[in-house]
Amino acid sequence: MSTNRQDVADVQSMLAQAKRVRVVCHRNPDGDAIGSMLGFGLLAERALSNTPVDFYCVDPVPEMFHFLGAAFRVLPPPPIEQWSPETDVVVFVDCAEPKLTELHITHSQLFDGTFKTVMFDHHPSNPLFATKNFLEPTAASACEIIVQFADAAGWDMDAAIATCLLTGVYTDTGGLLHSNTTAQVYRTVARLLRAGARRQAIVTAVFRTASISTLRLWGRVLEKISITEEGAAISAVTEGDFRATGAEYSDLTGAIDYVNAIPGMRFSLVLSERDGKVKGSLRTLRDDVDVAEMAGRFQGGGHKKAAGFALQGKLKPEMRWKVVEDKE
Numbered sequence: 001m002s003t004n005r006q007d008v009a010d011v012q013s014m015l016a017q018a019k020r021v022r023v024v025c026h027r028n029p030d031g032d033a034i035g036s037m038l039g040f041g042l043l044a045e046r047a048l049s050n051t052p053v054d055f056y057c058v059d060p061v062p063e064m065f066h067f068l069g070a071a072f073r074v075l076p077p078p079p080i081e082q083w084s085p086e087t088d089v090v091v092f093v094d095c096a097e098p099k100l101t102e103l104h105i106t107h108s109q110l111f112d113g114t115f116k117t118v119m120f121d122h123h124p125s126n127p128l129f130a131t132k133n134f135l136e137p138t139a140a141s142a143c144e145i146i147v148q149f150a151d152a153a154g155w156d157m158d159a160a161i162a163t164c165l166l167t168g169v170y171t172d173t174g175g176l177l178h179s180n181t182t183a184q185v186y187r188t189v190a191r192l193l194r195a196g197a198r199r200q201a202i203v204t205a206v207f208r209t210a211s212i213s214t215l216r217l218w219g220r221v222l223e224k225i226s227i228t229e230e231g232a233a234i235s236a237v238t239e240g241d242f243r244a245t246g247a248e249y250s251d252l253t254g255a256i257d258y259v260n261a262i263p264g265m266r267f268s269l270v271l272s273e274r275d276g277k278v279k280g281s282l283r284t285l286r287d288d289v290d291v292a293e294m295a296g297r298f299q300g301g302g303h304k305k306a307a308g309f310a311l312q313g314k315l316k317p318e319m320r321w322k323v324v325e326d327k328e
């Protein structure tokens with residue numbers, strides 16, 4: 001991975017002239033969204049000392065990331081009238097496309113060149129929607145790209161910042177277990193640990209803590225797995241499952257890794273019903289299956305081995321029965 005020196009210098013001077021820096025991540029934020037947003041913002045705050053930095057997400061920070069001290073600073077985005085194209089720099093992190101910020105309609109000026117914007121992302125399908133784009137499809141997380149940027153910029157990192165950034169590295173690699181865990185990921189981990197990142201706090205909060213409602217939701221996901229003839233493991237949770245278990249939508253994160261564990265499957269799919277939409281998460285362990293391409297057929301996207309899509313509508317269960325001869 002290489003970070004272009006000129007691009008880094010350009011963004012540094014862009015930020016130096018800013019009166020306010022606004023960092024934005026995607027809806028339903030995951031560890032990489034929160035980690036890269038807080039990590040970048042706190043780095044910028046340290047480097048620019050007097051420039052205020054704001055953090056925005058249309059959805060609240062999931063409870064599992066509240067151990068990151070700066071999580072309480074994440075707010076819903078204010079109306080566009082309160083933003084200034086003359087004095088603001090807007091930074092997007094981990095956003096594969098504008099609509100994932102859910103600001104593409106209410107704040108369309110952020111995407112039409114009115115504002116000075118910067119983007120850090122690792123989704124190959126990203127249309128490079130910012131003024132300055134740092135897209136690295138081989139990076140396992142947006143956090144990894146931000147570490148690269150910070151080091152190229154000569155920015156100072158403390159333990160709190162390193163912990164935010166390591167959170168994204170950990171969550172987007174499933175605890176350094178997914179196939180995207182390259183040598184570069186381990187180098188990034190080492191760099192962040194040297195900066196004082198609290199690895200054990202991340203492991204405990206993210207991988208070793210689950211509420212009873214989350215476990216009950218996962219129980220339903222696992223119970224409802226079915227295997228299709230084409231070699232897919234599929235499960236689904238309805239609005240009713242969320243209601244009955246008391247789980248949040250974000251509690252579903254991680255359940256698919258268990259669905260994907262069944263040997264011999266080509267891919268796995270978890271469908272979930274939320275707010276009049278059906279969200280699909282796709283995973284595969286195989287090199288000859290491209291789930292990003294599958295998600296693309298439903299206007300979704302992502303990575304070759306982990307992708308997703310959303311469709312308008314709701315889930316309708318279908319039961320199949322077959323009468324067979326009783327030989328006993």
Ligand SMILES: [Mn+2]
Pocket residue numbers: 032033094122140141142172
């Ligand atoms: Mn990510």
